[in-house]
Amino acid sequence: MRYLPLNENDRKAMLDVIGADSIDDLFQDVPEKARLKALVDLPKHQSEQAIERHMAKLSAKSVSAGSVPFFCGAGAYKHHIPATVDHLIQRSEFLTAYTPYQPEISQGTLQSLFEFQTQVALLTGMDVANASMYDGSTACAEAVVMAKRVTRKSRAILAPGLHPHYAAATQTLASTLDIQIDERDCRPGRDDHVIDHINDDTACVVVQSPNVFGEIIDLAPIAEKAHKHKALLIAVFTEPVALGAIKSPGEQGADIVVGEGQGLGVGLNFGGPHVGLFACTKKLVRQMPGRLCGETVDANGERGFVLTLSTREQHIRREKATSNICTNSGLCCLAFTIHMSLLGDAGLKRLAALNHEAACHLADVIDGIDGADVVNETFFNEFTVKLNKPATEVVEALAEKGVLGGVPVSRLTEGNEDLLLVCATETASEEDIHAFETALKEVLS
Structure with a gap:
């Protein structure tokens, strides 16, 4: 949406047309306790160059899924997109x-x-x-x-x-x-x-x-x-x-x-x-x-x-x-x-097989680590791991080691603090799995 600057006369004219005394009248249905009492603590204006520099600094604080070993799923999955x-x-x-x-x-x-x-x-x-x-x-x-x-x-x-x-x-x-x-x-x-x-x-x-x-x-x-x-x-x-x-x-x-x-x-x-x-x-x-x-x-x-x-x-x-x-x-x-058109029927089946193979390999690796046990009897490319420590603590410790190691079940539903959802797609390389294994052993020891 374009920014449309309005002056006080413009705003008053519009309020007169709809029969409102002030802009506050438009927000009567919003509970008083939910309304902001003051402006958001942001600079009122900056130059385009200054804003670009500031936003770039903020962006640099984020870790993109493709920049580190990535094993998160829980409803949103990282796949290679041609x-x-x-x-x-x-x-x-x-x-x-x-x-x-x-x-x-x-x-x-x-x-x-x-x-x-x-x-x-x-x-x-x-x-x-x-x-x-x-x-x-x-x-x-x-x-x-x-x-x-x-x-x-x-x-x-x-x-x-x-x-x-x-x-x-x-x-x-x-x-x-x-x-x-x-x-x-x-x-x-x-x-x-x-x-x-x-x-x-x-x-x-x-x-x-x-x-x-x-x-x-x-x-x-x-x-x-x-x-x-x-x-x-x-x-x-x-x-x-x-x-x-x-x-x-x-x-x-x-x-x-x-x-x-x-x-x-x-x-x-x-x-x-x-x-x-x-x-x-x-x-x-x-x-x-x-x-x-x-x-x-x-x-x-x-x-x-x-x-x-x-x-x-x-x-x-x-x-x-x-x-x-x-x-x-x-x-x-x-x-x-x-x-889907690029994959075709055979390509989709091959992609699915690669996902399952990666997950099976990762599950075998995790099962060999003290303090971590795969709960699932069946799975495709995602499974649940029971840990000897709270999953949120483990995930944070893994992130500090440069591995995004899954999603704690407690983030999705109450309880289950020791359960971790781990996903491996076709994008999980042997090096990624090895990095996960090394980091998890250190965190759980």
Whole structure:
């Protein structure tokens, strides 16, 4: 947004138009205790050169993921992104954002979204996918709301291994829509027990695989039990590369599949923007939130693309809308599409194999260190380690030695202070793993 300088007369004129006496009147809904009493302690102005120098100094204090051995995951993953991806998404025609409601001038955007949807449907083993959501957590929350519409029941069961941030986003949205959230205790080895809590009042069961602890969950028996009680299985993932190695959620009986697409084509980006993936079975498509691009033919019989079905997020009758989502992560899903196209089916499977091999090697190394034990029986490229010291202390000590050694589970959920999430992707070299091993031995000794 451009900086638009206004003088006192300009501000008074605008306040007069809207019938407000002062700018403070616009913030009446903000609690008094939450308001700033004075200006933020920042210099009022500096020259452009001085600001650049200051920002460069601040940036130098950060440690980028690619500059040191890096083993963090917990929902956002460091993968190698081919230079081709960045080159293509920066083309001016892709950087110009607009809503593709006029197909005559939007064929490029619509085609790229259609290809994205096709890739997501194939990846998840589902019939249809939408044109993306904001991120994995909001996709998860929207899936639960969708399940309520489909089943007309209001009880949603969240498996213990669902990422706590996804659970929190779901709880926030559900609290406004009279949806009862049944959460399980978030700790390893508990997801299989979720099957015992499914009954006739259940609208959906939300299960993540690989889950937040890295465990791979067999979704088939959970889907079978859910379907017996006319409930939906919502399958969640945070690492899309994992779907190149494990059986797709669709093959295991999932009704809705949601997840984070950041692992393909999209960098860590300090936590965002990322891209949410959303797919479902064909019979549920009219209840799916977000945009849906379809393929058609024009008056001359040529292949073309359009936004299909009703404009569900902007329904003329508000209660008929499927969501308030009225956009998509366009540039991020384009990056996802380009990266997937470069990999192809064989490339994705090879990438997944490299991830699993790196993680297996790292797990073997960690298991050989006194004071550290790998908890998982199954994993893809991320697993949980039980330490003889608080994980936060260990991570800080590793960082001082130049190794970003994982994410303490206690950062995501209360308790579990001695548990550490460790991830190894294809970017983890033998030298990186050796550096981690050396540093961890010193810290735990």
